[in-house]
Amino acid sequence: MKEQDVKVTVCSFLELFTKEAIFPIGIDTYQRPYVWGEDKVQELINDLTEYLKDPKGLCYYMGNVLLHQHNQKQKLFIIDGQQRLTTLSILYFVLNGKFTDGDKMTMEYHSPLSTLNIKKTQLLFDGIKEQWKDKADFLFSNINLTCITTLEEDMAFTFFDTQNNRGVKLNPTDLLKAYHLRSIGNAEYLDIQINCASRWEKIQSYNTLFGQKKDYTAELFHQFLWRSRVWRGQRVIYRENDNEVLNEFQKNTLPNQSSVTIPLYPNANNTLGKKLTIKVNQGYTIQPANIESSNNSAHLPFTLRQPISDGLGFFLFAEKYADLVRLLLVDKDLKDNEIKAFRVFYNQVWSNVSLYLKELYVLSTVMYYDKFGSEKLLEYCLWLDHVLGAIRIEKQYIFKEAPLKFLKESDNNLLDVISQAFRTEEVILFLKKINNTRAVYSNEKIKSGKGVQGWYKQNVLGYYDKSDFNQKHNWINENFINTKLNSK
Incomplete structure (x- = not known):
């Protein structure tokens, strides 16, 4: 790394857009939307309010901003700091009725989420507009940032991955998006990058x-x-x-x-x-x-x-x-009867079950559909409910380790069974053979409709049109499944 490849300066918000930036500042395709919510904006308002009461001759520091100087595109792309710079730009616009002088403000937002959050932020700043209007020049001349500008994009992301600042901490998926967009290649594949960013x-x-x-x-x-x-x-x-x-x-x-x-x-x-x-x-x-x-x-x-x-x-x-x-x-325009029947059962029985069991129920169903499509989907989901439902009936409290315990203690890992099976019957037979489910349903004494276990019991009995769990394992049969598949 050459010394001239990295430039580090401390400047005010105004100086960044009027003096420091040799190219217009922009947002590249891989950047996520503007996501600052009311809590983050209100926190900034509170901090700046306290600062303006008694600046004590000091500046208000807002951390590092990482920029990639793209000479070919003649842009300074924000690698990190978009959320803070966007928020400050909205505040500047509210207090001054315009953006900064010159042509260095070119940040564009294409996501509806960005548009929504920008409007919400503007409304919050409208509330302090009259109090701060006369202090705008002082404020933006004293909000300071450390600007790190690199000529190589990879170098910028090296800084980005290791630093921690006042901005919203990125999710791993934000980092994955940036990494894989960069992996696509150079300007020759810009259309592919834009297309992938749009998919994301x-x-x-x-x-x-x-x-x-x-x-x-x-x-x-x-x-x-x-x-x-x-x-x-x-x-x-x-x-x-x-x-x-x-x-x-x-x-x-x-x-x-x-x-x-x-x-x-x-x-x-x-x-x-x-x-x-x-x-x-x-x-x-x-x-x-x-x-x-x-x-x-x-x-x-x-x-x-x-x-x-x-x-x-x-x-x-x-x-x-x-x-x-x-x-x-989620999709509403369904033509596959198996998916329709599964959706009816899920909405009636599993949509309000304990989160940890529901996560495993949905994950297992997604893996099954990925492997076999909708073939015998309803039969599989009813047997899956029979097995995981026994855990709901047996345990008053479901902790996050429950799905892991089930996968570990069964004769085989259900997810592996699905992944390795050649026929749907192999998976369904595995569920049928899981021990102890019959005893759980035979011995339960739960009052239908009372508590989390009771609500689950009530929903299951309603779906099957039964009054108790006697011989529940016999309910899932060809006639019942065909009735549900052909019902409207």
């Missing part, structure tokens, strides 16, 4: 299913993709953390020789293709048979436990499973 923003716009994550991409990678790939065997099964997610989907991905073509692997979704080539805005082609497919990402020929290629392969893999989960649980 589409996934981010989805509502979360479990409510534990603010961003659907975080939920997808933590609660579906990581677990489906790593929860193997029965000896070592543990819950994920941020570093584990990064290791699996960044360090463990495979380098790809082409930015537009990725290798394929034999699986139930793919018996002919050896590689896939993307055609921006026109779907994709599977070679060598040149099979044209649709734009429905849920049908991409991947499987959950296959190797993932970096760059394009990563984004297509993420989009496939984001849309597959939505196909099972």
Whole structure:
């Protein structure tokens, strides 16, 4: 690294946009939307209010800003600091009725989430507009930042990965997005980068299913993709953390020789293709048979436990499973009777079950559908309920270790059984043979409709139109399943 490749200066917000920036400051395609919420903005307002009461001749310091000087595009791209710079720019606009002088303010936002949050932030700043208007020049001349400008993008991300500042801490999925967009290549593949960034923003716009994550991409990678790939065997099964997610989907991905073509692997979704080539805005082609497919990402020929290629392969893999989960649980225009029947059962019985059991129920169903499609989907889901429901009936309190205990203590890991099975009957037979479920249902004394166990019992009995759990294992039969599949 040459000394001239990195420039470090301390400057005010005004100086950054009027003197320090040799090119207009912008936001690259891989950056996430503007996500500061009311709590972060109000925190800044409170801090600045205290500062303006008694500056004591000091500046108000807001941490580091990382910039990549892209000479070819003649832009200073923000690597880190977008949230703070956006918030300060909104405040500047509210107090001055314009952006900073000159042509150095070129930050553009394309996500609806950014638009929504910018409007909310502006409304908050409108509340202090009259109090601060006369202090605007002083304020923006004394809000200081350390600006680190690099000529190499990779060098900027090296700084980014190791520093910690006042900004919103990025999720692992934000880092994964940046890493894999950079893996796509140079300006020759800008259309592919933009296309992949657009796919990612589409996934981010989805509502979360479990409510534990603010961003659907975080939920997808933590609660579906990581677990489906790593929860193997029965000896070592543990819950994920941020570093584990990064290791699996960044360090463990495979380098790809082409930015537009990725290798394929034999699986139930793919018996002919050896590689896939993307055609921006026109779907994709599977070679060598040149099979044209649709734009429905849920049908991409991947499987959950296959190797993932970096760059394009990563984004297509993420989009496939984001849309597959939505196909099972969210999409409204359903034509497949098996999926319709599963959705009815899920909404009636499992949508309000304990989070930890529900996560395993949905994950197992996603893995089953990924392997076999909708073949015998309802039968599988009813037997899965029979097994996991016994845990709900037996335990008044369900802790986060319950799913791991189930996978470890069964005769085999259910997720491995699904992944390795050749026929649907193998998986269903495995569920039927799990010990102790009959005894749990025969011996339970739970009052229907009372407490979490009672509500579950009431919902199950309502679905099967029964009054108690006597001989429950006999309820799941061909006649009952056909009735549910043919009901409207």
